[in-house]
Amino acid sequence: MSVKDFIVLFLFLLVGCGPSNLEYEKESQEDLSPITWEECDAKIVDHPCNFKLKNQDNKIVELYDFYGKNILLDFSTMWCGPCHIAAADVNLVKETFPEIEHITILIDNESGDPPTIDDVNKWKNYYQIEENILLGNRSLIDQTKDDAWPIQGWPTFFYVNDEMVLEHQHTGYSYNTVIQNITMLLE
Numbered sequence: 001m002s003v004k005d006f007i008v009l010f011l012f013l014l015v016g017c018g019p020s021n022l023e024y025e026k027e028s029q030e031d032l033s034p035i036t037w038e039e040c041d042a043k044i045v046d047h048p049c050n051f052k053l054k055n056q057d058n059k060i061v062e063l064y065d066f067y068g069k070n071i072l073l074d075f076s077t078m079w080c081g082p083c084h085i086a087a088a089d090v091n092l093v094k095e096t097f098p099e100i101e102h103i104t105i106l107i108d109n110e111s112g113d114p115p116t117i118d119d120v121n122k123w124k125n126y127y128q129i130e131e132n133i134l135l136g137n138r139s140l141i142d143q144t145k146d147d148a149w150p151i152q153g154w155p156t157f158f159y160v161n162d163e164m165v166l167e168h169q170h171t172g173y174s175y176n177t178v179i180q181n182i183t184m185l186l187e
Helices: 004-016 083-087 092-095 117-127 175-187
Strands: 052-054 060-062 069-077 100-108 133-135 156-160 167-169
Touching: 052 133, 052 167, 069 092, 069 133, 069 175, 083 117, 092 100, 092 175, 100 117, 100 175, 117 133, 156 175
Parallel strands: 069 100, 100 133
Antiparallel strands: 052 060, 069 156, 156 167
16 A cells, blocks of 8 residues: 555545435434433533434334433444444443443445344444444434534544533544543543
């Protein structure tokens, strides 16, 4: 690999994937109706809005199920290169910080469609992830709505403390950045 190729690859991995232009119908609000605090949004120092999503075992998981625990939310897609690198490091992150709830939310499969249970299990098995992997979709994302997640690229990480307050967010994957933000979350 030439130095130029290495630099291009390094910058690609550091920055992350940009948003996809793929669009598809949003699921009905019945499927993903958020349960909220009196007020919730995805802004730093606020309570994030709840979600109800199926996990790899086809069971409903709610964000608020993890109240009292520190949470790392990883919004990823199966077509994103840096998302694959982040997935490969999930177990390393969990070994370093076993007290963290690491939750991956897959928004798209390789084709840009909402993931299926088979897609999520493929991701789980390939990376040998024991943590929750949830079936997300683009109805969770919106830059203009307070109750949606403001995702502009892939992967995007949100750090939620044990009082269910959003403390940090970053886009793109860097193992060191994840470790640094978890350390701040636990302080």
